[in-house]
C-alpha cells in the first residue's frame with residue numbers, strides 16, 4: 001500500500017546542490033531541491049506531488065495564519081556505513097503527527113503519503129544527505145489550514161508538505177538552562193502534547209528574555225503552580241541520580257518525544273532504574289545542591305543529546321558535573337549515533353532503511 005499511492009514527480013531543471021558548502025551548514029538555513037506537497041479538500045487527500053522546492057502562493061485570508069492550525073514534525077536522514085539511507089523511527093513521527101492533527105481538528109495524514117512520500121522525496125534528493133560526521137539531512141513534514149476563510153472554526157482545506165535540508169550540529173556547546181517559574185508555555189488541558197506552532201510561539205518571549213541573561217533554553221514548569229519540571233523548549237528532559245534515570249511523566253503538557261522513548265528503552269536494557277513520574281523543582285534543586293544529581297540532559301531529534309552545563313533557579317546558578325563524567329548521556333549519544341550509521345545491531349528495528 002505504502003508505495004502504491006500515486007505521487008506525481010516534477011524534477012528541478014537546475015539543481016542548487018553545487019552552491020552548498022557542506023562544511024558550513026548551520027541549522028535550518030539550506031533547503032534541498034525538492035518538496036512534497038499534498039492537498040486535502042472536500043474530506044479527502046486529493047493530490048500529492050513532488051516538485052522543485054520553492055515559494056508557495058497563498059491568500060492573505062489563509063486560515064492557519066489567523067487561527068493557528070499548524071502542526072509539524074522533525075526527523076533526520078543519514079547514510080549508514082554500508083551505503084543505505086537510514087531514518088530513525090519515522091513511524092513514530094507519523095503516529096505523533098496523526099495525534100497532533102486530531103488534537104488540532106485537522107485530518108490524519110495517511111502513511112502512504114507521510115512515509116511513502118518521504119522515502120520517494122529523500123531518494124530523489126539523496127545527494128543532499130551530508131557525509132560529514134555529525135551532519136545529516138533534516139526532514140520537516142508539516143501541515144496547515146489552507147482554506148481562505150475568516151472565522152473561528154476548523155478549516156476545510158489543508159496542505160501537507162515535506163521539505164528537507166542538510167544540517168550540521170544543532171547545539172555547539174552544553175546548554176545553560178533557566179528554570180522558568182513565572183511564564184508558561186502550555187497549560188493543563190491545552191495543546192502542549194501536540195506538536196503545533198502556537199506552543200513554540202508562546203515560548204519565544206520568555207526564551208528571548210532568558211537569552212539576554214545567558215540562558216540557552218528555559219526548563220518549563222507546570223503552569224498552575226510552577227512546582228514541577230516539564231520539558232525544555234525543543235527537548236524532553238532527563239536526570240540521572242546514581243542508577244536512577246528520572247524523567248517527567250507524559251501528559252497534556254509534554255511532547256511525546258521519540259528520542260525520550262528510545263532512551264527509556266535503552267536505560268531499561270542497560271539495567272538502570274527508570275522512573276517516569278512527576279519531578280519537583282525542589283527535588284532537582286536539592287539534588288543539585290547536595291551533588292546527588294549526576295547528569296541532566298535534553299533529548300530531541302535536532303540535538304539528540306544536549307548535556308546541561310548549568311541550571312539557574314532563584315538567583316543561584318548550579319553547576320553540573322564535568323562532561324566526561326556523564327556516563328549515561330555519553331553512552332546514549334554514542335549508541336544512537338552508531339545505530340543510525342549502521343555500526344551496531346538494530347535490535348529494536350528502529351531504522352527505516354532506503
Ligand SMILES: Cc1ncc(COP(=O)(O)O)c(C=O)c1O
Nearest residue numbers: 234235236255257258259300301
Ligand atoms: C517541545 C519539544 N519537546 C520534545 C522534543 C523532542 O522530540 P523528538 O525526540 O521526537 O524529536 C521536541 C522536538 O521535536 C520538541 O519540540
